[in-house]
Amino acid sequence: MVQTRPTLQGTFGMVSSTHWLASAAAMAVLEDGGNAYDAAVAGAFVLHVVEPHLNGPGGEVPMILAPAGGAPKVLCGQGPAPAGATIEHYTSLGLDLVPGTGPLAAAVPGAVEAWLLLLHDHGTKSLREVLKYAIHYAADGHPAVERVGATVETVRELFENEWTTSAELYLPGGIAPKPGGLLKNPALAETWRRLIAEAEAAGSDREAQIEAARKAWREGFVAEALAVFAAKPVMDSSGERHAGTLTADDIAAFRPSYEDPVTSTWNGWTVAKAGLWSQGPAFLQQLALLPDELEYATPEYYHRLIEGTKLAMADREAWYGDSADVSVEALLSPEYTEVRRKLIGERASFDLRPGCPEGREPKLSRHARYVAGGGVTASAIGAGEPTVAKDGLTRGDTCHLDVVDRWGNMIAATPSGGWLQSNPVVPELGFPLGTRLQMAWLDPGLPNSLAPGKRPRTTLSPSLALRDGVPVMAFGTPGGDQQDQWNFHFFLAVALREKVRGGLDLQGAIDAPNWHTDSFPSSFYPRGMAAGSVTVESRIGADVIAALEGRGHDVTVGEPWSEGRLCAVAKDPDTGVLSAAANSRGAQGYAAGR
Structure with missing residues (x-):
């Protein structure tokens, strides 16, 4: 690669x-x-x-x-x-x-x-x-x-x-x-x-x-x-x-x-994120939905990640916000996660499917236009960062x-x-x-409804990863709703291919072909979505693209270096060696160190 x-x-x-x-x-x-x-x-x-x-x-x-x-x-x-x-x-x-x-x-x-x-x-x-x-x-x-x-x-x-x-x-x-x-x-x-x-x-x-x-x-x-x-x-x-x-x-x-971070553990890694006032728990829900064994960068890998993202982001719409009355623990519980995992089938989903943690019914903004069969219709929007309109x-x-x-x-x-x-x-x-x-929504009674003194639910989502309770890696990316999609793929690229040159292969994980889906309401005005969509870098490979299209995904093939803006630093807990890497896309991010 x-x-x-x-x-x-x-x-x-x-x-x-x-x-x-x-x-x-x-x-x-x-x-x-x-x-x-x-x-x-x-x-x-x-x-x-x-x-x-x-x-x-x-x-x-x-x-x-x-x-x-x-x-x-x-x-x-x-x-x-x-x-x-x-x-x-x-x-x-x-x-x-x-x-x-x-x-x-x-x-x-x-x-x-x-x-x-x-x-x-x-x-x-x-x-x-x-x-x-x-x-x-x-x-x-x-x-x-x-x-x-x-x-x-x-x-x-x-x-x-x-x-x-x-x-x-x-x-x-x-x-x-x-x-x-x-x-x-x-x-x-x-x-x-x-x-x-x-x-x-x-x-x-x-x-x-x-x-x-x-x-x-x-x-x-x-x-x-x-x-x-x-x-x-x-x-x-x-x-x-x-x-x-x-x-x-x-x-x-x-x-x-x-605040104390919210955390989830997978295959010996623990990831710490901000709470339900951010989109951070969506990363943790995606992590919980993964099987214990996962082969990196296969068509099945990408399909599972994309479908897991849709489920996590649907829960974000229904349950996240500064007025949230559901706990992260409920959203990450084994019982709830298993119910959600069973929704990942062989075909791409075009529906917004928030779950029912603790048996409670989800509520969505009328602008998410919840319709029969759990589907949502809204206008497609531009993806990536930055996107600026004339206004x-x-x-x-x-x-x-x-x-x-x-x-x-x-x-x-x-x-x-x-x-x-x-x-x-x-x-x-x-x-x-x-x-x-x-x-924030102008619909009353939602976890993310506008209210004096309440934080609007933010897309901003820095990450910290630990091994055996010891912090080993700090990372994050720009990208709005894409942040905890790009963050997630980067993390797995590190976790599934960990040891290179005696330490964490941060740059290789950043450079790996990335992707995102817009198959949920955007956090940004005018809050549209593109159901069933996935945008991939062309470097992801013709075989993967064909396999995703064969599973019903609405695939957009982007430029070879267009997805992700990752930064990362790390410390090896055994040797004390420090490492760092930065995104080369856009020729702007850089790491420094000695």
């Missing part, structure tokens, strides 16, 4: 991210004596600068961290719906879905608060030390990747006619960023400098400084500017101008939180970052939201609000 790069190996520290500059900054922090958490924070703020079409400070981040010798924890940087974000308010505006763009789709920004909490609780560096890399690239510029300019061109008309503050930053003189051209964001650099000034005014104590920065973010100049902008009517994907519901009080009230509507745009250090500290994080195409740029801050509320 083609392998694009070596799996990096060493003993000092390893980083993998979706942009080489973020990986380089994180590695520089490790070289300067910082730990994995210092490095992750530095890399994350660089991602805000160099991948503005994929994430921003106005967005969110879930992360899973495993401190050396400690138990894994989830740190939730997913902000909730504002106090004014009621179903009644949205339906009174004539809406039946939360718009995909604009301030009505803005949850409370959670990413920066979460990164600062991580730095405070687990880091060793000062705010100035970790922010200097992002400030440099924002103030002095960085070479724009091709996708930034392509995204701006897609929303040029919107920026020029409606979102003029965004046009000022991303279309100066009417010219979009050119690939490799220098892109600057002086307002964002000044935001970070001002945050440092607020921090250092609190004295010399590192932790007191970080607390002061957090307060300046949620109660000071940042919150004030965001709240003012959220109250302005803005053209959104509904075709109308709407003001948002986010207020300064909403921002001031938010605190990121630590700024975006599906699946995200970043990822993994770090492991020489002490064994490990973290996987998936920053997203606050894209340049999600909302107008707040000019004095240099970034826009996010749009995560588009993932």
Whole structure:
């Protein structure tokens, strides 16, 4: 099989991210004596600068961290719906879905608060030390990747006619960023400098400084500017101008939180994920549906994975959300899993088939259009990442970052939201609000119904894998609804072909041909699906494609390197050897280490 790069190996520290500059900054922090958490924070703020079409400070981040010798924890940087974000308010505006763009789709920004909490609780560096890399690239510029300019061109008309503050930053003189051209964001650099000034005014104590920065973010100049902008009517994907519901009080009230991860074990591996407010448990349900013996990359392998994904995602629609009243334990119980496993037949299913855990009947949004026989009809949507429409509507745009250090500290994080195409740029801050509320339903009584104080169910899904209770691998990918499909196939590529060159073959697993299905309602506006679909890379092989079509799958054959954006780091528990790898698709992700 083609392998694009070596799996990096060493003993000092390893980083993998979706942009080489973020990986380089994180590695520089490790070289300067910082730990994995210092490095992750530095890399994350660089991602805000160099991948503005994929994430921003106005967005969110879930992360899973495993401190050396400690138990894994989830740190939730997913902000909730504002106090004014009621179903009644949205339906009174004539809406039946939360718009995909604009301030009505803005949850409370959670990413920066979460990164600062991580730095405070687990880091060793000062705010100035970790922010200097992002400030440099924002103030002095960085070479724009091709996708930034392509995204701006897609929303040029919107920026020029409606979102003029965004046009000022991303279309100066009417010219979009050119690939490799220098892109600057002086307002964002000044935001970070001002945050440092607020921090250092609190004295010399590192932790007191970080607390002061957090307060300046949620109660000071940042919150004030965001709240003012959220109250302005803005053209959104509904075709109308709407003001948002986010207020300064909403921002001031938010605190990121630590949670225990949910886990499942298969063939000696344990995978840890975020809870039912994310799509993470879908990975665990897919894992539970697997047989003990599975031959990698055969037609039967792909068929079982695709059909298992459909069942897990159907349960996601019916049972996942911040208001979920079913437990992950019930969804993963042997009894329930066996009932679900029996639904995987020899032919592809075209039905959305949520189950009945604990004997309870599933409830779905009317936009999933549950019909006789369990089928769902909805419009097909574009797949992959990024997908941007002319109104700024975006599906699946995200970043990822993994770090492991020489002490064994490990973290996987998936920053997203606050894209340049999600909302107008707040000019004095240099970034826009996010749009995560588009993932909540306006139907009442569902686990993922819009409600004040509730987190919209997110697609963001970092992963941590353990062997014999010891964390050994952190991994993740961008890709919206594809995340825990691409994550899952990557994990199995590692788990089923484990020992190469004395360690985990991360790069080979990342480079392996990947796939995804859209045979369930999308998490992104306008929430369509393509029943029975599966999209595969052409490298998967003509025999596999023919076999899947023979089983009734509606197969789309994509470009040879089009599916998956994986990053991964690992630590061998026996030797202490560290390893890392990154996706070569798109020529943007890179690993670094020694």
